[in-house]
Amino acid sequence: MTHPGKPLIEVVNLEKDYPAGAGVLQALRGVSLSIAEGEFVAIMGASGSGKSTFMNLLGCLDRPTRGSYHLDGQDVSRLSSDQLAALRNREIGFVFQGFNLLPKLSALDNVALPLMYAGTGREARRRQAQAVLERVGLGERSHHTPLQLSGGQQQRVAIARALVTHPRIIFADEPTGNLDSETSRQVMDFFSQLNREEGITLVLVTHEADIAAYARRRIRFQDGRVVEDVAQAEVAA
Amino acid sequence: MIFTSLFETAWHALTTHRMRSFLTMLGMVIGVAAVILMLAIGQGAQAMVRGAIESMGSNLFIIMSGATTTGGARVAGGTAPTLTFDDAAAIRELPDILASAPVSPGSAQLIYGGVNWNTSVYGTTPDYAVVRDWAVDSGGFFSEADVRSGARVAVIGAVVARELFGDEDPIGRIIRIRQAPFEVIGVLAAKGQSLDGRDQDDTVMVPISSAQQKIFSGSLRNRARFIMARAVSEKSMDAAESAINELLRSRHHVGVGQDDDFTVRNLTAIAETAASTTRIMSLLLGAIAAISLVVGGIGIMNIMLVSVTERTREIGIRMAIGARRRDVLWQFLIEALTLSLIGCGIGLVLGIGGAWGVGSLTGLPVAVTSASVLMAVGVSFLIGVFFGFYPARSAAGLDPIEALRSQ
Numbered sequence: 001m002t003h004p005g006k007p008l009i010e011v012v013n014l015e016k017d018y019p020a021g022a023g024v025l026q027a028l029r030g031v032s033l034s035i036a037e038g039e040f041v042a043i044m045g046a047s048g049s050g051k052s053t054f055m056n057l058l059g060c061l062d063r064p065t066r067g068s069y070h071l072d073g074q075d076v077s078r079l080s081s082d083q084l085a086a087l088r089n090r091e092i093g094f095v096f097q098g099f100n101l102l103p104k105l106s107a108l109d110n111v112a113l114p115l116m117y118a119g120t121g122r123e124a125r126r127r128q129a130q131a132v133l134e135r136v137g138l139g140e141r142s143h144h145t146p147l148q149l150s151g152g153q154q155q156r157v158a159i160a161r162a163l164v165t166h167p168r169i170i171f172a173d174e175p176t177g178n179l180d181s182e183t184s185r186q187v188m189d190f191f192s193q194l195n196r197e198e199g200i201t202l203v204l205v206t207h208e209a210d211i212a213a214y215a216r217r218r219i220r221f222q223d224g225r226v227v228e229d230v231a232q233a234e235v236a237a
Numbered sequence: 238m239i240f241t242s243l244f245e246t247a248w249h250a251l252t253t254h255r256m257r258s259f260l261t262m263l264g265m266v267i268g269v270a271a272v273i274l275m276l277a278i279g280q281g282a283q284a285m286v287r288g289a290i291e292s293m294g295s296n297l298f299i300i301m302s303g304a305t306t307t308g309g310a311r312v313a314g315g316t317a318p319t320l321t322f323d324d325a326a327a328i329r330e331l332p333d334i335l336a337s338a339p340v341s342p343g344s345a346q347l348i349y350g351g352v353n354w355n356t357s358v359y360g361t362t363p364d365y366a367v368v369r370d371w372a373v374d375s376g377g378f379f380s381e382a383d384v385r386s387g388a389r390v391a392v393i394g395a396v397v398a399r400e401l402f403g404d405e406d407p408i409g410r411i412i413r414i415r416q417a418p419f420e421v422i423g424v425l426a427a428k429g430q431s432l433d434g435r436d437q438d439d440t441v442m443v444p445i446s447s448a449q450q451k452i453f454s455g456s457l458r459n460r461a462r463f464i465m466a467r468a469v470s471e472k473s474m475d476a477a478e479s480a481i482n483e484l485l486r487s488r489h490h491v492g493v494g495q496d497d498d499f500t501v502r503n504l505t506a507i508a509e510t511a512a513s514t515t516r517i518m519s520l521l522l523g524a525i526a527a528i529s530l531v532v533g534g535i536g537i538m539n540i541m542l543v544s545v546t547e548r549t550r551e552i553g554i555r556m557a558i559g560a561r562r563r564d565v566l567w568q569f570l571i572e573a574l575t576l577s578l579i580g581c582g583i584g585l586v587l588g589i590g591g592a593w594g595v596g597s598l599t600g601l602p603v604a605v606t607s608a609s610v611l612m613a614v615g616v617s618f619l620i621g622v623f624f625g626f627y628p629a630r631s632a633a634g635l636d637p638i639e640a641l642r643s644q
């Protein structure tokens with residue numbers, strides 16, 4: 001298996017237990033893999049396979065029970081919750097199935113929100129957020145609230161929010177799950193383009209094979225373990 | 238994280254639920270307005286009492302004819318005058334006493350020209366002006382010689398001067414007190430209300446001898462209804478009181494075990510009791526108002542807890558995109574603070590307005606002090622922090638994954 005660059009993500013024997021009743025639920029049972037900078041990876045698996053737990057760990061939303069996780073050479077399991085928040089803010093962008101926009105804020109304010117936590121000044125925030133909204137083709141709609149936008153538009157606002165801090169890696173959790181096939185294709189094309197032209201590392205969680213086909217590497221989870229990790233040819237856009 | 242952004246976020250969240258924010262604030266509004274109003278009324282009452290005490294004179298005794306209690310039953314004091322002018326003169330000679338004046342009080346009709354005025358008349362001696370620390374605005378007080386000779390001279394209070402003479406200068410004019418002509422030789426300085434609410438300036442003072450001969454002709458000669466005495470200092474009050482008791486018991490031949498036929502009262506102590514009663518009353522008013530402030534704070538906490546529960550998903554989103562726990566804590570804390578401080582501001586306006594209204598309606602000298610305003614603002618701030626902290630901490634303590642999963 002050939003990787004295009006140096007490892008950005010490196011996990012060794014990653015385990016995650018959840019308390020369940022009297023015992024524990026072993027969501028991850030020893031996962032070891034690495035993802036290089038600039039890769040486009042699809043993580044697949046049935047629900048309960050551990051793929052979402054794995055995503056949450058990679059996204060620094062949670063800490064592993066055992067095993068190590070290095071992000072860009074840094075041991076994430078040793079970081080404080082503030083340091084994790086800073087990593088999520090600067091290095092990581094999230095795109096969710098349900099878009100997760102704040103319904104009362106305009107598209108512009110939603111996109112500018114991560115910059116507020118980065119300590120950027122108000123005017124700079126608005127300027128940068130507007131620029132990213134134009135990149136996703138919503139420059140004209142920056143003052144609409146999420147409810148005034150279609151699903152595809154909302155997901156583009158969410159992508160703009162993920163991009164606004166110039167992260168090195170974007171985690172997308174079923175990003176097309178709430179979209180029709182045509183809008184899904186547009187969103188996936190945009191992701192491919194981001195990966196190809198800007199070298200942003202993309203980790204995509206999905207259970208749909210045709211969405212996973214956009215990625216160049218496919219990892220399949222089952223019962224908390226990796227059961228498949230293969231390279232695949234890119235789908236022509 | 239920049240504080241102006243925090244305030245913007247808080248403001249946005251509060252204006253999103255206008256009605257709810259307003260109702261939450263209402264508790265603080267009412268609490269602060271009540272505190273300001275009650276403190277203002279309390280201050281006003283205290284100022285009024287303080288003024289009355291100052292006008293009364295200091296280190297005062299009043300010695301009244303008759304015992305306070307006879308055989309365990311209370312009888313009206315001063316029914317049979319047992320005190321004499323000589324008692325007053327003897328009290329004056331006591332080492333701890335500065336001045337002592339017998340008083341024969343009553344009321345009478347004054348006539349000057351075509352004007353009638355009913356007022357209280359005090360027959361007394363020049364010592365009365367010393368005892369009451371009462372200055373003369375124009376003219377002078379009558380002298381010991383006037384008292385000895387029974388001179389028909391009068392010193393009138395400020396109200397009497399205004400009612401009888403208007404703009405005219407009263408000095409040297411002849412007024413009739415119950416038909417007897419008296420020459421006005423002085424006008425007293427204004428003192429305002431006494432502790433029992435009487436207007437002290439509505440009065441006329443004449444030599445006690447002249448009062449008994451010409452005005453209150455039915456009264457016993459050389460007997461005084463009461464004697465007012467002033468001790469040389471606050472420290473000598475106790476010594477002076479026992480000296481007066483001892484002196485009068487021997488002068489009136491009151492034997493051991495017999496009831497006194499007089500009563501000595503420490504007026505200054507009574508006044509101080511009145512002052513401390515007023516102080517306690519205003520403290521009580523303030524405390525009751527403060528309770529409503531605390532209730533307002535609990536209202537804020539309640540709504541903030543609801544808000545945290547409702548916005549769990551929002552908190553999760555904010556955490557996912559990089560909000561640190563303390564950013565979330567500050568967001569909710571500042572929301573609570575904004576609520577309490579805006580409520581405080583509106584409450585201040587209402588409270589000050591209300592105090593002004595009460596003042597102009599009742600004539601009570603209500604006083605909104607900067608101290609009470611600062612206190613209200615300070616307490617509101619503390620309430621915002623105190624009652625905002627728990628909901629804010631529970632928001633900051635949320636697990637980002639669980640928060641994101643919530644609906």
